[in-house]
Each structure stands twice: as C-alpha cells, then as structure tokens.
Amino acid sequence: MLDETIDTERIYALWDELSDFEASRMPEARVHLLSTVCNMIDARQADWIGAVRLVDNRHRDPLFGWRPRSHSALYPDAETARTIQEAFALMEKGEPDITTIRNAELAGQFRVLMLDELATPEWFESYSYKTFYRGLDRLDSIWVGIPINADAEIQIGFHRAISQPRFSGRDRRIVTHALRGIRWFYRLQMLSEGIGVASEPLTPMESKVLCDLLQGLSERQIAENNGQSPHTVHDHVKRIYRKYGVSSRASLMALWLGQPLPP
Incomplete structure (x- = not known):
C-alpha cells in the first residue's frame, strides 16, 4: 500500500x-x-x-x-x-x-x-x-x-x-x-554519456554531435551547428560509432530504441 x-x-x-x-x-x-x-x-x-x-x-x-x-x-x-x-x-x-x-x-x-x-x-x-x-x-x-x-x-x-x-x-x-x-530512463541516460555501454565515455563535443545525430541532422548540418568543418564532424561520428560498437546511424538508433541491431 x-x-x-x-x-x-x-x-x-x-x-x-x-x-x-x-x-x-x-x-x-x-x-x-x-x-x-x-x-x-x-x-x-x-x-x-x-x-x-x-x-x-x-x-x-x-x-x-x-x-x-x-x-x-x-x-x-x-x-x-x-x-x-x-x-x-x-x-x-x-x-x-x-x-x-x-x-x-x-x-x-x-x-x-x-x-x-x-x-x-x-x-x-x-x-x-x-x-x-x-x-x-x-x-x-x-x-x-x-x-x-x-x-x-x-x-x-x-x-x-x-x-x-x-x-x-x-x-x-x-x-x-x-x-x-x-x-528505461536510466538506460537512456547511460547511453547519452557512453557510460557502461560505450568502450569509453564520450567527450563533450562527441556528446553534442550525438545529440544532433539523434535528431536526424546530416553531418553538414551538425558542422554548421557546432562551427566545425564537415571533415572534423565526420571524425567525431566515426569515433562515436566505434565507442558504441556500431557501424551506422541505423545501428546507433537501434541502441536507443532498445531494438536488435540491424544486419
């Protein structure tokens, strides 16, 4: 009661x-x-x-x-x-x-x-x-x-x-x-920081890029949002994928949705 x-x-x-x-x-x-x-x-x-x-x-x-x-x-x-x-x-x-x-x-x-x-x-x-x-x-x-x-x-x-x-x-x-x-909320919070699910924690800039990725922005749009070159943003994205053990945005989104990773 x-x-x-x-x-x-x-x-x-x-x-x-x-x-x-x-x-x-x-x-x-x-x-x-x-x-x-x-x-x-x-x-x-x-x-x-x-x-x-x-x-x-x-x-x-x-x-x-x-x-x-x-x-x-x-x-x-x-x-x-x-x-x-x-x-x-x-x-x-x-x-x-x-x-x-x-x-x-x-x-x-x-x-x-x-x-x-x-x-x-x-x-x-x-x-x-x-x-x-x-x-x-x-x-x-x-x-x-x-x-x-x-x-x-x-x-x-x-x-x-x-x-x-x-x-x-x-x-x-x-x-x-x-x-x-x-x-479910704590799991998403851990994902947002890369704690316990990524190979190492995200840097502050990687966290910003991750938020933009989850909003569906293109790498060029992310670069404009953060005042960086598309090449630099692409390097951030590659590191984010590596830390989470995924190879695509679809696989990254699957982690957030708690779904099996796409083949």
Whole structure:
C-alpha cells in the first residue's frame, strides 16, 4: 500500500513528463528529474554520478572495482566541481572513505540510503565530512544506487544545507517511489554519456554531435551547428560509432530504441 502522505500523482506526472523528452534531450530530462525530486523533498542540491566496475584488482580493491566515470551537479559551480574531483581522485588511488565503501558493498541492487546509514559516528569528525559535505554547505544526504547492468550503475545524491533539518523517513519514501520504476530512463541516460555501454565515455563535443545525430541532422548540418568543418564532424561520428560498437546511424538508433541491431 502506498504511503498516503506521498504525492503519488505528482510522481506519476513526473514519469509521464520524462517520457516526453526526445532522446537528444537526455541532459535536460536529467535536470528535470533532479529538480522535481529536490522540490518534493526540499533538497538544495543533487549529484548524478555514472559509475563502472573495472576488472583489474577487483577482489583486492576497497571499492570492488567500482569507479566514477561521470558527474553532473543539478546546480553546478566551480567549487563543487573541484571538490568532487578531489573525492574522485581519492577513489582512483584506492583511498575512499567509509561512506563510499559501504555504498560499493551494496552495488548491484536498487538502494536508497540515508547518510547516517553509510557513515560511522566518528566519520562526522573526519576530513571527508568536513571537506565534501560541510565544505560544500551540506548537512545531510540521501543516496540512491541504481544498477543498469552487472558493471554499470547510476548513483544519485540529494543534499540539504547546513541551515536545514535532516531528511526524514518520509523524504526517503518519496525518493524511493519517484526513482524506482523508471529503469528505461536510466538506460537512456547511460547511453547519452557512453557510460557502461560505450568502450569509453564520450567527450563533450562527441556528446553534442550525438545529440544532433539523434535528431536526424546530416553531418553538414551538425558542422554548421557546432562551427566545425564537415571533415572534423565526420571524425567525431566515426569515433562515436566505434565507442558504441556500431557501424551506422541505423545501428546507433537501434541502441536507443532498445531494438536488435540491424544486419
């Protein structure tokens, strides 16, 4: 039985709104999802992280091979970006904090976790909390882990400022219900970044070219849109095809539509 204190009609409307976004507008769709849920739980900021599991040293690694490969903040700013990159660098070196380790231990299952479930009491006095939370005006967080396949997942964090109260159980239930039933949306988001489905992440320019390809624009039109030569755009297109393991626009579109690749 659904919690009567949750605005389920708003959540269902949100799902309908997400389905109306075209494939070329996935970044905008992501912002819409994050901003809507933030409004529902009075969160001041949200992070979207694409993570992949690497094979090397998986069993000896404190994160079991998982590493972040993309990050976007709902309300981006230079200080947040710099601080998040510092946190990512520690993960790359195999020096994550306890909250990251505990989250990685649960990878492979949909999960919604309060910050105090991931942390130990002493962690709130640590460098990690002072730098990556209080240093960014974050008092409390709700973290969501969404598996896409065995080696890729999306992690979403919603954050409240130091001036706010901590999140409640109701806030957690809202987040759980709003984010649980839209796996199709997360798959498209992963495709848009090349995380977990491409051989390597797309560059910012490749992402722009991909959006134009998905709108059906010709390479000459894409070149005009981006102020580049047709030859340069053709090189971008070839790299996009190679990263996705396809050889044509039809095959690329089939990936987005979840259809078998054409012969």
